Amino acid sequence: MRQAVRAFIGSARFAQALTLVAVGLSFSTHAVRVLIGVPGLVAALAGLLVLCAASLVARWRAVEWYGILPLTILVFVAWCTASVIWSTLPALTSITRVGYLLAFTLVGIYIALMRDTIQIVRAFGDVLRMLLGVSLALEVLSGIILDVPIKVLGIQANLTQLGPIQGIFGSRNMLGFVALIALLTFIVEWRTSIVQRPRALASIALAGICLVLSGSPTTWFALGAALVALLALYGLRRASAPTRWRWQIGLLVTGVVVLVAGWLLRMRIIELLDARSEFDVRLDVWRELSRYLNLNPLQGWGWVGPWPDAPPYTWIELATGRPHGSALNAYIDAYFQVGVIGALLFIALLGVALVRAWLLASTRRSVVYVWPALMLVAIAVTSFAESFALVEGGWMLLVVCAVKAARDMSWRDALYAARSPAEPGSPA
Numbered sequence: 001m002r003q004a005v006r007a008f009i010g011s012a013r014f015a016q017a018l019t020l021v022a023v024g025l026s027f028s029t030h031a032v033r034v035l036i037g038v039p040g041l042v043a044a045l046a047g048l049l050v051l052c053a054a055s056l057v058a059r060w061r062a063v064e065w066y067g068i069l070p071l072t073i074l075v076f077v078a079w080c081t082a083s084v085i086w087s088t089l090p091a092l093t094s095i096t097r098v099g100y101l102l103a104f105t106l107v108g109i110y111i112a113l114m115r116d117t118i119q120i121v122r123a124f125g126d127v128l129r130m131l132l133g134v135s136l137a138l139e140v141l142s143g144i145i146l147d148v149p150i151k152v153l154g155i156q157a158n159l160t161q162l163g164p165i166q167g168i169f170g171s172r173n174m175l176g177f178v179a180l181i182a183l184l185t186f187i188v189e190w191r192t193s194i195v196q197r198p199r200a201l202a203s204i205a206l207a208g209i210c211l212v213l214s215g216s217p218t219t220w221f222a223l224g225a226a227l228v229a230l231l232a233l234y235g236l237r238r239a240s241a242p243t244r245w246r247w248q249i250g251l252l253v254t255g256v257v258v259l260v261a262g263w264l265l266r267m268r269i270i271e272l273l274d275a276r277s278e279f280d281v282r283l284d285v286w287r288e289l290s291r292y293l294n295l296n297p298l299q300g301w302g303w304v305g306p307w308p309d310a311p312p313y314t315w316i317e318l319a320t321g322r323p324h325g326s327a328l329n330a331y332i333d334a335y336f337q338v339g340v341i342g343a344l345l346f347i348a349l350l351g352v353a354l355v356r357a358w359l360l361a362s363t364r365r366s367v368v369y370v371w372p373a374l375m376l377v378a379i380a381v382t383s384f385a386e387s388f389a390l391v392e393g394g395w396m397l398l399v400v401c402a403v404k405a406a407r408d409m410s411w412r413d414a415l416y417a418a419r420s421p422a423e424p425g426s427p428a
Contacts, residue, residue, distance in 0.1 A: 010058030015114040016123070018051055022107045023127040027178060027393035030170035034152055045103050052110040063113055070406040072349035073399060077105055079345055080303040083338050087302025089310055097304050104392055108399025117404055118192065118368045125189045128182035129203050132210050135167020135175065139213075164215030176216030177378075177388050180223055181397065183207035184374045187230070191367045218385035225381040226374055233370055236362035244362065281320075282328045282385065288316045289327055289336055300339035305391050330383035330390050349402060350380055350389070356405035364408075372401040 008014060025032065025044060032041045056063070080101060087094040111120060142150045143159030150157075154170050164172040186207055190200035211219060232251055239247050292301070292312045306325050307313040317323050327333035335343035354376040361373035379389045379398055388394030 006058055009054050015055055015059070016119070018048070018055055019111050019115055019120070019123045020127055022048060022052070022111055022396075023123055023393075024131070026104060026107060026396045027127070027131060028168060029392045030174070031153060031168040034154075034170075049103055049106060052107065055114065056110060059114065069109065070349070070352065070402050072345065072352050073105070073402055076342070076345040076349050077102065079342050080338055083300065083302045083342070086296075086299055087304075088312070089302060089304065089308065093308070093310075094302055094304075097308075100305055101303065101391075101395070104396045105399055108396040109403055111396075112400045112403035112407070117371065118194065118366075120400065120404070121185060121188055121192070121368055121371050122194050124181075125185050125194065125203070128178065128185060129206065131168065132179060132182055132206050135165075135169065136206065136210060139165045139167060159213070163213040165210075165213045167210070172214045173216045173218055173386055174388065176211055176214035176219030177222070177382055177386065177394070179207045179211035179214060180219050180226065180378055180382075181375060183211060183223075184226055184230075184378065185371065188368065188371045188374070191370075218382065221385070222378050222381040226378050229374060229377045230370070233358075233361050233373065241363075248362070281322075284320045285316065285324060285328055286332060288319045289332060292316075293336060296339060298339045298341065300335065300337045300342055303337050303342075326387035326390075328386060330387045333387040333390055346390075350376065350383070350398065353398070353402035353405050354380060356408075357401060360405060360408050369408075372404050375401050376405075 025048060029041060032044060036044075081098050084091065084094045084098055089097070111123075115123065138150060138153065138155055139157075139159045142148065142155045143157040143165075146157075147160075148157060149155055153168055154166055156166070158165055165175065166172045167175045169175045169178060183204060186200055186203040189195050190197065190204070195203070211223070236244060236247055236251075292315075301312065304313070307327075313324075327336055331343060331347065334346040338345075354373070357369075357373040357376050361370045375397060379394065379401075383389045389398050
């Protein structure tokens with residue numbers, strides 16, 4: 001009996017099922033929280049971690065552990081954990097919030113270790129199809145059939161006015177972010193023939209409808225950047241190997257020029273996208289944040305993840321006149337919570353992962369390597385207007401992409417390969 005249980009827990013089918021559950025829970029935390037409460041969400045997450053640990057132990061020998069975890073993840077998480085020492089929150093609350101970050105970190109590591117990239121793409125595609133389908137169905141039920149809001153989920157019955165809608169995600173910006181990564185995932189599914197063409201095209205249409213109806217201006221910036229990145233990767237993959245590095249440098253210079261031009265013309269771009277109100281809200285929050293940043297610039301106020309109902313976060317909400325769950329910018333949020341050091345570590349984590357994934361996507365033959373690069377581009381751009389990359393599903397996705405990129409392009413593996421032939425007794 002014990003051998004049968006161990007074989008089941010260590011099977012690939014069990015790992016596949018856990019991956020689906022993990023992705024689904026990570027991106028539906030709002031719905032789970034409002035339906036069964038925070039204790040229910042914590043219990044579900046704890047149960048998931050127990051099952052992931054059991055699966056990992058059962059398949060321990062099948063995992064290639066050398067150089068598997070990026071140092072950037074380990075150092076950033078370690079610094080967030082150390083911030084418990086100087087956090088302004090009560091010790092137990094601070095430890096709990098750091099534990100919440102660690103839980104989604106472990107979930108992301110498990111997915112990256114147990115599944116290869118094409119299996120991960122398939123899992124994200126299946127889960128995001130379901131979540132977007134449920135969201136759109138509930139919006140139809142609320143806005144057309146019943147014509148009443150579903151208050152428990154925050155659905156406001158705006159479908160007849162063509163949005164904005166939020167589905168089961170709690171906000172239109174979160175729906176837009178999920179629809180964006182779903183759209184990119186469905187495109188990769190189509191190009192790699194993971195699913196049949198009619199299903200892939202229907203999925204792309206579903207993600208596009210949700211993205212448009214979300215009415216999220218921040219998502220349009222990220223979509224534009226992701227589509228440009230997709231075209232750039234398409235061109236790089238077709239370039240010959242000897243000339244590819246010249247194109248890489250050209251794209252880097254072009255990207256810097258576009259960023260500078262975008263910054264100089266930011267107000268005009270914001271007006272064209274009708275995002276002035278969104279920008280004003282963020283500007284108010286950032287202005288208030290700057291008053292408290294000078295008090296703890298190096299180490300920050302301590303890691304909290306989603307903002308709690310405690311000072312100085314409640315002071316910022318009172319000053320801006322509206323509740324906020326984050327700084328509406330992942331980079332500023334990291335700076336505020338874990339200081340300059342934490343912000344630089346977060347930028348290094350995202351930057352190193354993006355460079356690795358980009359190089360893999362432009363040189364590897366399989367189209368599936370494009371997926372981590374596109375996900376990281378979407379995360380990097382969205383992080384300028386939202387803090388999704390620091391919490392729950394956004395953070396889990398970042399960990400998955402960073403670990404997968406590190407596994408296929410690790411500087412420790414390259415160093416080991418370069419030194420091995422020089423060692424006595426090693427094969428040439």
